[in-house]
Amino acid sequence: MAQVTERLAALRASLRETGNDMIALGPGPHMHWLLGFEPHGDERLLLLLITETGIGFVMPALEADSASQHSDLPMHLWSDAEGPDKALTQTLEAVGGTAAKQVVIDEGMRADFALTLLDRLPGAAHVFTESTIGRLRMKKDAAELAALKESAALDDRAMQAAFAALKPGMTEDDLAQVIRDTFAEAGAGPLFTIVGAGGNGAFPHHQTGKTVLQRGDAIVIDIGARLNGAPSDITRMAVLGEPPEGYDEIHAIVEGAVQAAMAVARPGIRAHEIDDAARGHIAAAGYGEYFLHRTGHGLGVEVHEPPYMTASSQTVLEEGMVFSIEPGIYLPDRFGLRLEDIVYLTADGCERLSELSRDVAVVEVAQ
Amino acid sequence: MAQVTERLAALRASLRETGNDMIALGPGPHMHWLLGFEPHGDERLLLLLITETGIGFVMPALEADSASQHSDLPMHLWSDAEGPDKALTQTLEAVGGTAAKQVVIDEGMRADFALTLLDRLPGAAHVFTESTIGRLRMKKDAAELAALKESAALDDRAMQAAFAALKPGMTEDDLAQVIRDTFAEAGAGPLFTIVGAGGNGAFPHHQTGKTVLQRGDAIVIDIGARLNGAPSDITRMAVLGEPPEGYDEIHAIVEGAVQAAMAVARPGIRAHEIDDAARGHIAAAGYGEYFLHRTGHGLGVEVHEPPYMTASSQTVLEEGMVFSIEPGIYLPDRFGLRLEDIVYLTADGCERLSELSRDVAVVEVAQ
Numbered sequence: 001m002a003q004v005t006e007r008l009a010a011l012r013a014s015l016r017e018t019g020n021d022m023i024a025l026g027p028g029p030h031m032h033w034l035l036g037f038e039p040h041g042d043e044r045l046l047l048l049l050i051t052e053t054g055i056g057f058v059m060p061a062l063e064a065d066s067a068s069q070h071s072d073l074p075m076h077l078w079s080d081a082e083g084p085d086k087a088l089t090q091t092l093e094a095v096g097g098t099a100a101k102q103v104v105i106d107e108g109m110r111a112d113f114a115l116t117l118l119d120r121l122p123g124a125a126h127v128f129t130e131s132t133i134g135r136l137r138m139k140k141d142a143a144e145l146a147a148l149k150e151s152a153a154l155d156d157r158a159m160q161a162a163f164a165a166l167k168p169g170m171t172e173d174d175l176a177q178v179i180r181d182t183f184a185e186a187g188a189g190p191l192f193t194i195v196g197a198g199g200n201g202a203f204p205h206h207q208t209g210k211t212v213l214q215r216g217d218a219i220v221i222d223i224g225a226r227l228n229g230a231p232s233d234i235t236r237m238a239v240l241g242e243p244p245e246g247y248d249e250i251h252a253i254v255e256g257a258v259q260a261a262m263a264v265a266r267p268g269i270r271a272h273e274i275d276d277a278a279r280g281h282i283a284a285a286g287y288g289e290y291f292l293h294r295t296g297h298g299l300g301v302e303v304h305e306p307p308y309m310t311a312s313s314q315t316v317l318e319e320g321m322v323f324s325i326e327p328g329i330y331l332p333d334r335f336g337l338r339l340e341d342i343v344y345l346t347a348d349g350c351e352r353l354s355e356l357s358r359d360v361a362v363v364e365v366a367q
Numbered sequence: 368m369a370q371v372t373e374r375l376a377a378l379r380a381s382l383r384e385t386g387n388d389m390i391a392l393g394p395g396p397h398m399h400w401l402l403g404f405e406p407h408g409d410e411r412l413l414l415l416l417i418t419e420t421g422i423g424f425v426m427p428a429l430e431a432d433s434a435s436q437h438s439d440l441p442m443h444l445w446s447d448a449e450g451p452d453k454a455l456t457q458t459l460e461a462v463g464g465t466a467a468k469q470v471v472i473d474e475g476m477r478a479d480f481a482l483t484l485l486d487r488l489p490g491a492a493h494v495f496t497e498s499t500i501g502r503l504r505m506k507k508d509a510a511e512l513a514a515l516k517e518s519a520a521l522d523d524r525a526m527q528a529a530f531a532a533l534k535p536g537m538t539e540d541d542l543a544q545v546i547r548d549t550f551a552e553a554g555a556g557p558l559f560t561i562v563g564a565g566g567n568g569a570f571p572h573h574q575t576g577k578t579v580l581q582r583g584d585a586i587v588i589d590i591g592a593r594l595n596g597a598p599s600d601i602t603r604m605a606v607l608g609e610p611p612e613g614y615d616e617i618h619a620i621v622e623g624a625v626q627a628a629m630a631v632a633r634p635g636i637r638a639h640e641i642d643d644a645a646r647g648h649i650a651a652a653g654y655g656e657y658f659l660h661r662t663g664h665g666l667g668v669e670v671h672e673p674p675y676m677t678a679s680s681q682t683v684l685e686e687g688m689v690f691s692i693e694p695g696i697y698l699p700d701r702f703g704l705r706l707e708d709i710v711y712l713t714a715d716g717c718e719r720l721s722e723l724s725r726d727v728a729v730v731e732v733a734q
């Protein structure tokens with residue numbers, strides 16, 4: 001409860017500073033960060049409305065008992081039979097939000113939740129959470145950092161299990177299952193297990209499938225799970241036998257980009273400087289057009305959250321922020337190569353969460 | 368492709384009939400139904416815009432190659448460095464949507480996707496998909512029905528595996544793992560595995576946890592998975608040894624409610640008549656206040672989708688619709704009891720997808 005009180009006070013201060021009258025959160029990561037839990041979310045309208053002086057839920061009746069076990073905040077209930085209109089009116093009145101002129105909308109909530117609320121506030125402007133709860137969430141406290149480290153250690157173990165299991169003839173799905181099993185044995189829920197073999201690796205968000213792993217494949221393995229609430233995310237490379245032509249050169253370039261980004265990462269710089277460092281290194285090597293995405297993303301409650309390391313981001317980085325550094329080079333019809341580490345900012349630089357080397361894992365294959 | 372062409376034509380006809388100029392879909396079930404696939408969705412703006420004469424994607428550049436493998440629809444790309452504004456403008460112009468006066472919004476997309484689009488269309492009205500793609504999705508074709516039946520058969524097997532594994536001393540989580548293992552072995556992805564023992568069962572959406580199953584517990588088991596794209600959903604009851612006091616009476620009432628709803632289910636009635644039948648039966652037995660939720664929900668691409676069997680729904684049911692019938696009675700601090708079958712409407716009635724009896728599974732426990 002102490003944590004909820006503290007975070008709620010910080011959130012209200014950020015609403016004041018930014019001239020917002022109300023914030024509306026759906027079931028999701030913002031609510032989770034604030035309250036330490038989130039109710040079951042489905043298509044039924046469920047909102048937490050917060051103003052300077054009020055706070056309350058629009059709550060589907062059938063979630064009320066379960067939610068009450070985690071929170072004693074006021075809940076305005078609605079049943080499937082009556083629908084949510086009256087409960088929304090009651091909540092807006094109770095929190096003093098009926099005349100709100102500028103409202104912060106949880107950008108990840110369902111579109112109908114946001115539009116149903118905004119339709120009640122004609123003329124009200126809306127903004128997303130970047131300068132309020134989004135900003136607060138970027139800085140991690142000691143407990144959050146410890147949980148992220150534990151989750152990263154499990155992700156390392158899952159990667160090592162994948163390396164140990166790798167052999168020609170298995171499918172991408174087979175390898176993904178080895179990884180998921182490692183997560184499950186540790187009591188973690190899998191978030192994603194991207195295995196991209198050979199040409200598939202050239203698609204950054206390849207959908208892992210029935211492609212059979214073959215001798216000579218370079219394989220992108222990008223995996224993450226949620227352990228005790230904390231997500232993980234790591235990408236490493238493996239090759240089956242001899243690497244494909246040109247592999248070692250590209251690996252060295254991407255590794256150089258990771259190191260360049262880590263070298264500049266410290267409080268006070270802007271997020272785009274991380275991207276500039278990695279992208280500049282890859283561009284200087286002549287592969288700029290094959291680095292298709294931003295250099296990184298924050299991670300904390302979600303596996304992708306602010307700050308984002310993009311070419312245009314002016315976000316000033318601060319001590320306690322946690323984010324990925326994950327440059328890549330994607331060569332169509334040949335292979336893709338990405339190396340990803342999660343780092344956190346200390347007073348004078350950054351430290352990695354993972355303890356795994358970024359060297360390619362070479363799996364020996366009999367001739 | 369033939370299916371995409373057919374569904375797109377039906378969707379455009381529904382836009383005309385309802386006076387809508389454009390529909391906007393995010394990555395999600397509507398898009399999946401229409402195109403047979405959905406691109407990876409995250410916080411990057413990804414929209415499919417469709418008008419009478421145009422269709423095109425606002426597409427993050429790093430999803431483009433992967434999406435192109437599944438679709439040859441026009442894609443307007445944006446990179447992390449430049450942001451989505453220009454691509455959105457281009458897409459609106461290309462599909463002829465810049466002057467749209469009424470837009471159908473995919474209610475399940477992210478709030479920022481919807482608001483970013485609507486901010487470009489000042490004065491445009493928005494509606495959700497109920498009378499357009501939502502209506503089309505409710506009626507299942509033969510291939511969809513066959514896939515749902517296969518998925519239901521697997522759900523039956525998972526339930527039987529749970530019954531076989533049940534014993535005092537295991538936790539709710541342990542039992543959920545048995546169920547998930549059954550899904551995984553069949554190549555299905557788990558959707559939910561709710562196990563609510565004793566008093567936990569009185570929360571319809573209980574979060575399965577570390578509660579230890581004990582002799583005398585009535586246990587709600589509500590599980591579903593996705594097999595070859597098709598979801599499943601079933602709820603059955605088990606008791607460990609002797610049932611708790613009053614159990615048999617309540618089971619008979621809920622079973623009666625299921626049968627009452629099935630007896631009225633046929634094309635031409637309104638959805639609320641299903642709810643009326645089940646709720647009326649439970650109310651007549653004196654337990655109306657303990658039936659906390661609607662009687663059912665559609666299932667097809669999603670595990671919860673229209674039509675919803677609520678007290679107020681005027682949706683007219685048609686042949687080919689598939690939905691759950693799942694009345695329940697929830698007695699605080701005692702137990703919850705829900706029985707759920709998925710049915711599909713035939714010309715003159717309904718048939719179940721499951722072949723499992725709804726009788727309680729009594730697990731013998733040594734004295």
